[in-house]
Amino acid sequence: MGTHTTDSPDPTNPDPTNPDPTGPTAPLPTPATQAGRDGLAALLARPRTAVIGLDFDGTLAPIVDDPEQARAHPEAVPAIAALAPKVASVAVITGRPAGVAVRHGGFAGVPGLEHLTVLGHYGAERWDAVTGTVTAPAPHPGVAAVRAELPGLLDRVGAWQGTWIEEKGRAVAVHTRRAQDPQAAFDALVEPLTDLATRHGLIVEPGRMVLELRPPGMDKGVALAEYVRRTGAGSVLYAGDDLGDLPAFAAVDKLRSDGVPGLLVCSGSTEVTELAERADLVVDGPLGVVTLLRGLAARLR
Numbered sequence: 001m002g003t004h005t006t007d008s009p010d011p012t013n014p015d016p017t018n019p020d021p022t023g024p025t026a027p028l029p030t031p032a033t034q035a036g037r038d039g040l041a042a043l044l045a046r047p048r049t050a051v052i053g054l055d056f057d058g059t060l061a062p063i064v065d066d067p068e069q070a071r072a073h074p075e076a077v078p079a080i081a082a083l084a085p086k087v088a089s090v091a092v093i094t095g096r097p098a099g100v101a102v103r104h105g106g107f108a109g110v111p112g113l114e115h116l117t118v119l120g121h122y123g124a125e126r127w128d129a130v131t132g133t134v135t136a137p138a139p140h141p142g143v144a145a146v147r148a149e150l151p152g153l154l155d156r157v158g159a160w161q162g163t164w165i166e167e168k169g170r171a172v173a174v175h176t177r178r179a180q181d182p183q184a185a186f187d188a189l190v191e192p193l194t195d196l197a198t199r200h201g202l203i204v205e206p207g208r209m210v211l212e213l214r215p216p217g218m219d220k221g222v223a224l225a226e227y228v229r230r231t232g233a234g235s236v237l238y239a240g241d242d243l244g245d246l247p248a249f250a251a252v253d254k255l256r257s258d259g260v261p262g263l264l265v266c267s268g269s270t271e272v273t274e275l276a277e278r279a280d281l282v283v284d285g286p287l288g289v290v291t292l293l294r295g296l297a298a299r300l301r
Contacts, residue, residue, distance in 0.1 A: 028295045029281060031263060035256055036280020039263035042235040043087075047300050049234030050087045053224050053248065054080075054289070056094040056101050058241035059267040062286050063208060065178050067166050072105040073286040075294070081112030082297035088234075091227050092118045093220045095205075095212060095244060097169045098125035098134045108132060121170040122214070123223025139170045140215040142200030147172050149196060157192055171214035182209045207242045208271050221247025228255060239265035239289050242272055249278050265292065 031037045043050045054060055061070045084090045090113075094101045098120025102108055107116060107129065118127040125136040150165055150172065162179030165172065174193065179185035186209055194204045197213045205212040205219075220240070228236055228251075236255060238248050252262040266279035267289050276282050283292055 028299055029283070029292070031280040033280045035261075036263050039235060039237065039256070039261040039280065042261035043237060043263065043296070044299060046234050047087050049232070051228055051231055051233040051236045052083065052087055052090045052293075052296075053227070053236060053238040054090065054092050055220070055240035055242070055245050055248075055267070056092055056096060056105065058208065058269065058286070059239050059245075059289055060092065060105065060286055063269075066164070067173075067175065070104055073290050075290045076286065077106050077110055077113070079290045079293035079297065080107075080116065081110055083293050083300070084115040085112055086297060086300040087115070089227075089231055090116050091224075092116070093123065093223050093227075093248065094118070094120055095122055095168065095171065095173075095214070095220075096120055098127040098136070100168075102127050117227070119223045119227065121168070122218040122220055123226060124170055124215075124218055136170075140202070142197075142202045142215065143170060143172060143213070145200045146196055146202060146213050150174070153192055153196060154189075157188055163189075166210075168212070168214075170218075171212055173210050173212040175210045177209040186211065205244055207244050208269070212244075219247040220245055221249075221251035224248045225251040225254070228260070233260065235261045235263075237263040237265060239267055239283075239292075240275060241267035241269050241285075243274060245275055246278070249275065265289070 060072045060076045098118045113129045116129040164175040176182045176185035264280045266275040266282045
């Protein structure tokens with residue numbers, strides 16, 4: 001498991017004695033793995049070829065009961081704006097529609113974010129800060145069919161009370177966090193939602209008290225790998241918090257095996273431990289991610 005503390009001096013720290021661990025000159029943490037340390041070293045040595053990949057919910061934005069109320073951490077945009085001009089690109093990779101992530105993140109019209117791209121719907125949609133426009137293919141017809149059947153299915157399963165259907169345009173998600181017993185509701189819905197998705201050519205992606213029904217071939221690993229290939233990145237950092245980020249972790253592992261150094265960062269959560277076990281570095285939620293981004297920006301002056 002990764003860690004964000006170290007007992008030994010870290011040569012990448014700009015100021016190991018800095019008394020403010022969240023300040024703009026906060027020392028960089030030391031990855032727990034050699035692969036992670038190599039990835040960080042490559043990023044610091046050749047920042048202009050580095051891609052920074054970031055999940056949104058749980059990584060840049062705290063998890064909330066109502067997804068429509070999710071907003072990026074107040075310091076996230078300033079941290080990204082400070083870092084983005086110093087690297088090849090920053091890409092926010094999310095299951096949300098790109099426009100929603102841009103709005104909830106507050107990314108539009110911010111100086112310094114010209115190197116920011118938002119890959120929404122797992123890469124099916126793309127928003128570029130330079131143009132401010134979203135490009136996307138036609139939606140999968142199965143999503144509309146599933147959306148129409150969901151209310152009746154939830155009634156039949158007896159799981160309607162407390163659940164929340166999130167319309168995501170190219171996908172649809174059922175949240176159980178507000179149910180009386182969130183885990184029991186989640187468990188009761190896995191099989192019927194999987195059957196529903198399969199009938200309409202979709203798949204089910206589980207997350208933190210949420211089950212998302214979406215087209216196959218869409219995941220953060222595919223989106224990240226394609227983005228790294230398209231940009232010709234020489235190193236990559238990816239930060240996520242949930243099961244949907246595991247494909248992106250796998251993509252970084254594959255890139256590392258192909259000679260592209262990478263750093264895997266987990267935005268820590270007690271609800272999901274799989275990412276922490278795979279990560280090179282674990283930070284304390286969105287604030288920890290912001291602190292890391294600010295530390296990188298300061299180190300790359």
